Amino acid sequence: MAGTVAGMAAYLRARIDKGTLVPGNKLPPTGALMKQFNLSDNAVYRGIALLKAEGYLVSQQGKGVFVADRRKLIAGDQRIRGITQPGETIHHKSSTRVPAPAWVAAQLGEGECVNRVRTVQRGDFVLQASQSWVHVDVAAIVPEVDLPEACDPTWQAVYQDRSGNAVTVSSKTMDARITTPEDREALLLDDDFAVLVMRSIYVTGDKVIGVGEGVYAPGHPLSIS
Template sequence: MAAYLRARIDRGTLEPGNKLPPTSALMHQFNLSDNAVYRAIALLKAEGYLVSQQGKGVFVADRRKLLAGAQRIRGITQGGETIHHKLSARVQAPEWVADHLGEGECVNRVRTVQRGDFVVEASQSWVHVDVARVVPEIDAPAPCDPTWQAVYEQRSGDTVEVASKTVDARITTDDDREALGLADDFAVLVVRSVYMSEGKVIGVGQAVYAPGHPLSIS
């Protein structure tokens, strides 16, 4: 039962907020005792897949976080989500990026994260050109497995860390609406991160989160 539910949540068939059937229905479906059902649910709660709401039942947990630090470097997607790379190009660093990365050319990578048919996040990163000597894949509009930061760590032997993170909100821009597939203006959450290695800024990132998809800040 636990493996079945875990797989459905990972695939996105069971979505955050979906309510589990009552214990009696699960007992019948999986031919289990009530104690076995309770143990399976307790296991999935401990793993972060399920959450109880007093007097309401057991629900699929929202496992998406505003990932930061080592979590974000290891990967940004959750079960049922896919990354779609839109662009990778050499550009001149925008003013706010240049404040961290320095003026001049950098690699701009653009992607979206989808849950089913919905875009839940539109992200961009601006990476120092020196990183391309270690991770040449950043110049291609394709994923680095799991992220360019993790690949850089592995190949260079130098640790990558998030030096700072800011969380803000704004009304959608034209670019936001196009990236997120929105027809109207909404308030969106914007997270900016600065990545450093060996005392040097090697990249900055910006993630814009779509409205209507509950998030928890960590």
């Protein structure tokens, strides 16, 4: 009995959502997919085109079709609502009151802030290591920022909901660097690599209430928007 394009797409979509297929995995060749799903080559191409349009797959010229990383390095409302995709989990490491580092103090102001440290993982693979430095005034409205656990979905979203004050990202910068010892420890790396680093500044009105830094695992394809 012949298969269907929808059936093939649904099967692959489910495996990606569950994390059985992870970003960077290469799809089998067309012939193998034809045999697996009992489809013509044209039907396989249409199924792959559908999943590409949905952001599940991406082609690399001369190499094949791969599972895409659908996380976006984004600012604004989407990032404030959360950054994980299906199959990914946030592991909150710590929340500590610390003096603001110099580059953070330049945005947040001198003095104490809350340093929140976490990783985003798919299984045992660390996709991202991030830190936030949050203004202490936020803790009066979102006391959870002082607790060693994740806010649901993010501290920015909770603050916005409880205070009624919109939170936006006033700027976003992206750069690359060679891993620091802290990067290697957080990303579970044994050697030095070049990593992508994104810094974001969160504001409500004209007041900066937080600064974030995300370090992304080397060799992990990312879509930037």
